[in-house]
Amino acid sequence: MLKPQDGPTRELVSLDGLYAFRVDSGNAGLRERWQDAPLATPLEMAVPASYNDVFADPAVRGHVGWVWYQRDIRVPRGWAGERIVLRFASVTHGAKVFVDSALVAEHQGGYTPFEADITGHVAPGGTFRLTVAVNNELTQATIPPGSIAEDASGRRTQTYMHDFYNYAGIHRSIALYSTPVVHVEDITVVTGFDGDGTTGTVDYAVLVAGEGADIHPVRVRVLDAEGTEVGTAEGISGTVAIPGVVRWQPGKGYLYRLVVEVLAHDGESPAGAAAGGAAVVDSYTQTFGVRTVEVRGTDFLINGEPFYFTGFGMHEDHATIGKGHSGAHMVNDFSLLEWIGANSFRTSHYPYSEEIMDYADRHGIVVIDETPAVGLNADFAGFFGTGAKTTYGPDFVNGETAAAHRQVIEELIARDKNHPSVVIWSIANEPQSSEEGARGYFEPLAALARELDPTRPVGFVNVMFDGPDKDTITDLFDVIMLNRYYGWYVNTGDLVAAEAALEAELRAWDAKLGKPIIMTEYGADTLAGFHSLYDQPWSEEYQADLLEMFHRVFDRVDAMAGEHVWNFADFATSNGIMRVDGNKKGAFTRDRRPKAAAFALRRRWTQNKATPQG
Ligand code: BDP
Numbered sequence: 001m002l003k004p005q006d007g008p009t010r011e012l013v014s015l016d017g018l019y020a021f022r023v024d025s026g027n028a029g030l031r032e033r034w035q036d037a038p039l040a041t042p043l044e045m046a047v048p049a050s051y052n053d054v055f056a057d058p059a060v061r062g063h064v065g066w067v068w069y070q071r072d073i074r075v076p077r078g079w080a081g082e083r084i085v086l087r088f089a090s091v092t093h094g095a096k097v098f099v100d101s102a103l104v105a106e107h108q109g110g111y112t113p114f115e116a117d118i119t120g121h122v123a124p125g126g127t128f129r130l131t132v133a134v135n136n137e138l139t140q141a142t143i144p145p146g147s148i149a150e151d152a153s154g155r156r157t158q159t160y161m162h163d164f165y166n167y168a169g170i171h172r173s174i175a176l177y178s179t180p181v182v183h184v185e186d187i188t189v190v191t192g193f194d195g196d197g198t199t200g201t202v203d204y205a206v207l208v209a210g211e212g213a214d215i216h217p218v219r220v221r222v223l224d225a226e227g228t229e230v231g232t233a234e235g236i237s238g239t240v241a242i243p244g245v246v247r248w249q250p251g252k253g254y255l256y257r258l259v260v261e262v263l264a265h266d267g268e269s270p271a272g273a274a275a276g277g278a279a280v281v282d283s284y285t286q287t288f289g290v291r292t293v294e295v296r297g298t299d300f301l302i303n304g305e306p307f308y309f310t311g312f313g314m315h316e317d318h319a320t321i322g323k324g325h326s327g328a329h330m331v332n333d334f335s336l337l338e339w340i341g342a343n344s345f346r347t348s349h350y351p352y353s354e355e356i357m358d359y360a361d362r363h364g365i366v367v368i369d370e371t372p373a374v375g376l377n378a379d380f381a382g383f384f385g386t387g388a389k390t391t392y393g394p395d396f397v398n399g400e401t402a403a404a405h406r407q408v409i410e411e412l413i414a415r416d417k418n419h420p421s422v423v424i425w426s427i428a429n430e431p432q433s434s435e436e437g438a439r440g441y442f443e444p445l446a447a448l449a450r451e452l453d454p455t456r457p458v459g460f461v462n463v464m465f466d467g468p469d470k471d472t473i474t475d476l477f478d479v480i481m482l483n484r485y486y487g488w489y490v491n492t493g494d495l496v497a498a499e500a501a502l503e504a505e506l507r508a509w510d511a512k513l514g515k516p517i518i519m520t521e522y523g524a525d526t527l528a529g530f531h532s533l534y535d536q537p538w539s540e541e542y543q544a545d546l547l548e549m550f551h552r553v554f555d556r557v558d559a560m561a562g563e564h565v566w567n568f569a570d571f572a573t574s575n576g577i578m579r580v581d582g583n584k585k586g587a588f589t590r591d592r593r594p595k596a597a598a599f600a601l602r603r604r605w606t607q608n609k610a611t612p613q614g
């Protein structure tokens with residue numbers, strides 16, 4: 001799905017800002033049709049933001065169910081004859097969108113965009129009442145899954161098997177935009193190299209929609225970063241060659257632009273035609289980078305050269321705004337990644353905002369792009385206090401879960417397929433992979449991801465309980481991605497035993513599958529300011545020592561293709577006796593102050609050059 005943009009044929013209005021906000025504590029809003037009138041509420045809420053931590057009110061924070069947002073919107077008066085679209089970059093987790101009283105969109109899935117063509121519901125120059133009902137419930141039919149309990153008094157509580165707070169709300173931008181009726185609906189760009197590798201190849205495919213779309217000629221132009229035209233082609237699909245191509249590389253995010261133009265057809269009046277050419281009916285500019293990704297043996301290759309991942313599993317997580325997108329926080333996080341020498345990150349455990357993906361493209365940061373499929377694992381029942389005994393079956397991960405999982409894979413790839421920064425699709429984090437149902441569940445999902453994008457390696461992240469002796473699905477994937485907590489959850493405080501166990505396991509994976517191994521999580525909870533002379537868990541020294549122990553092992557195992565520390569920064573979680581004000585495995589605190597480990601990582605990643613590129 002294309003990100004909305006303005007341009008010669010399109011206009012875009014941001015609908016971010018303050019909305020009237022009402023918590024539907026009696027679950028009455030839909031029945032009473034709150035969309036029909038101004039919301040009866042004194043509260044206001046910012047978009048984008050999670051609503052949970054904004055008010056000094058535990059009832060808002062812990063609410064399970066619907067909350068409502070509302071605002072009056074004016075449609076620009078110049079939009080007569082245009083197609084008018086309302087677009088939500090993400091609403092977590094479920095949404096019903098009303099324009100005045102009409103339901104115009106419904107969406108489930110908290111981290112991917114959706115939109116509604118509202119041309120028939122609004123008038124250019126007029127106003128409409130936008131109402132959005134937002135639901136934060138997680139069930140066995142949602143990704144991620146969760147469960148809801150109700151006590152005798154009707155009080156509802158929610159549990160989930162993932163280790164981050166279930167922030168909810170309108171987390172990313174809302175846009176109102178116009179397109180011509182015949183418009184560019186989708187673009188797919190796949191790049192490669194020709195000949196001696198100095199010529200780039202750009203395979204493109206364009207989907208044009210709207211009445212009579214197929215009779216309109218399509219033209220594409222490739223512009224380099226300076227805006228100079230370097231190639232053109234005609235038709236809805238084709239290939240453009242770029243001689244002397246500048247590659248997109250880790251650390252050097254060179255971007256080209258593909259300008260796609262839908263032209264007036266022969267029978268149309270040439271009124272809007274530029275001198276000597278057909279009128280442009282619609283135009284959309286898609287950025288892309290020319291690079292290849294490939295797995296060969298135990299090497300992970302970008303542009304044919306071995307790439308070693310350094311960086312973190314991260315979270316979209318900040319004080320007050322929760323998972324709401326914020327440009328300043330985003331730039332700050334990228335600046336810290338650069339300071340520490342990280343060349344990559346994983347979007348643990350859900351697709352991040354489109355602004356983050358664009359930034360990674362521009363700055364050459366490599367991304368492992370993950371779906372929100374986290375917590376599909378009954379083995380965590382003790383940890384999270386839920387009751388499920390087996391994962392795959394009617395009561396937990398069942399056909400409904402699989403359908404939601406297919407949808408999140410489809411929506412992630414549809415959104416992010418043109419980002420050169422994305423080099424691996426991670427279709428799940430730590431699912432149960434040793435139970436009998438695991439292979440039957442994952443085989444079609446891996447196939448789906450490959451079918452939707454045959455150009456990128458596909459993986460999932462394996463959990464510590466399901467090592468090489470027990471796991472039944474990793475052979476279905478291109479890379480081995482492991483989360484390991486030797487020295488923390490096992491061998492706690494004993495780095496000598498941890499080192500031996502880690503090395504033995506990595507060698508066993510290599511012997512079993514012979515694929516690149518990326519350590520997608522390793523780390524230790526650490527209380528900033530707690531110091532110790534001894535191997536004491538929670539101290540800053542222990543965190544740094546544990547990471548160094550992992551690094552010694554990585555440097556001895558040839559199959560290692562990357563190291564992502566868990567986590568970039570401390571983050572909010574649900575309540576539990578294992579968490580003190582959230583998860584403290586950050587190299588930075590939640591307000592982004594470095595712990596001792598951050599300096600140790602910086603030394604390794606900037607001076608040692610563990611990374612061949614960066
Ligand atoms: C792994 C999860 C991650 C947790 C981490 C931890 O992938 O989400 O936060 O462990 O326990 O199980 O810190």
